[in-house]
Amino acid sequence: MNRVAIVGAGHSKFGKRKDVNVAELAFESIKQAVTDAGIERKEIKNVVVGSAGGWYEEALPAVIVNEYAGLRSVGTMRVEAACASGSAAVKAAHDSVATGESDVALAVGVEKMTEVDTMTSVELIGRAGSYMWEFENYGMTFPAYYALYAVSYMNRFNTTEEDMARVAVKAHHYGSLNPNAQFQKEITVEKVLSSQVVAWPLKLYDACPLTDGSAAVVLANEEVAKRLTDTPVWIKGIGYSSDSANLSKRDDYVGLRASVEAGRRAYQAAKVTPREVDVATCHDCFTIAEIMAYEDLGFCEKGEGAKLVREGQTEIGGRIPVNLDGGLKAKGHPIGATGVSMMVEITKQLRGEGGSRQAPIRNGIGLVHNVGGTGHYAYVTILSRGA
């Protein structure tokens, strides 16, 4: 298998993007990524597009995006792993380079979630489980899925709504430093606690917003990577796993088994331990999700996630800085773009291009944790810098 490097990264402004359609939005990231890599488009033989879709007018995003970007006759597909579609796109593009099928491949994540009204988006995401047994009669919503975890977790580990609110405060702080973030204002614990309840105990400010956005990365084999750049960021290991569609079939509601398993496989593939990770993005679609992710990925023991936040251990200067781009919570969560956006963030961190939100890089190791649905899918991708 060939080594695979990220040699170009692009990222659109996230938010309510009424100014662009899906192809124009994807193009913003593709252009940046191709320019950043310094390659000709004709070198790209494979384009994988991650997009959940359903809330914008185009049914075949991969060909729509490629046509607009002048990527002709490329091997292409659209992949879906719910909110982990972006990581799935990177995995598929990675594999085409790793196997030697392509020298250069492009992974694009794109989502336009605000072309339909908000309640229709809530409906479409709520159906992202087991429709017949969770939605048809019971009207599950995305916050409701995670609220079932939050109640169980709070009950088991004496964690409070205030503990969860601190995760949102941290996210908004870093979001305020990221020009691409949807939310760029600091918030307080009080503001989170007094925001509208969407699915108790989760409130509006515990939840990521509906977002339009795109991100793209150019992947290349070792030979091309060394020709193009002195700062390749290597994909050192990918782990992925899944769990039941129907939440009632899960073992418990205090962590995501898919995350634990994906993490274990990624650490093994990359031959690194959680302690060696310098910087990470964790899938914080809700505040409780970030707390569970710390534990599922081995950044702390089970039940100690909230303590990690309280002590500031996941901020710059702490043991393991997490979501320095504002996370899904403040940067925004355009479903299919999120995983690729995380790759862009960790690539920039490992290159030392984090600016005012740069984490100290000691071991040259970064981690991307991307969950699809409510732990229905999980992808963990470990990146490294250096030769």
Place this chain on the structure above:
Amino acid sequence: MTREEEQPTLRSRRSLTLRFDIPISRTHEFWDALGKGRFVTTRCSACGNESFPPQADCPRCMSDRFEWVDLEREARLVTYTYVQVTPASFVNDEPYIIAIGEFANGIKVLAWLEGVPVEKAKVGMKLTVEARRSSEGNPYYVFVPSLPS
């Protein structure tokens, strides 16, 4: 970029409404029984595995031979939430409690919890399954708090 709300958009002329005819022929006995107030599920005739939701093919041994068994009525509340922002197709419903209950045999079921204000819901409380019928005539089930024995 100018202010987001000021951008011109073209509202599509074509709308799309989706209704699905969901096949239930292999497990229709579940819905038939529920219509008569019984709560049943499938047990694999080959390996004895009980599934919920009911399924005609055993996920443990892949056998397609199964029988219907009554589920217990009493479950323990494992976790719950109170949904206050509801999906588009539930806009006419009052906020509802969604609960996961676990039966003594380990089977867990997700359903609305009715008959108790959310402040009185408690992890560990005893629940009973009750059959209901939708306004369209479709049977479904809910949890209610068990009466003190």
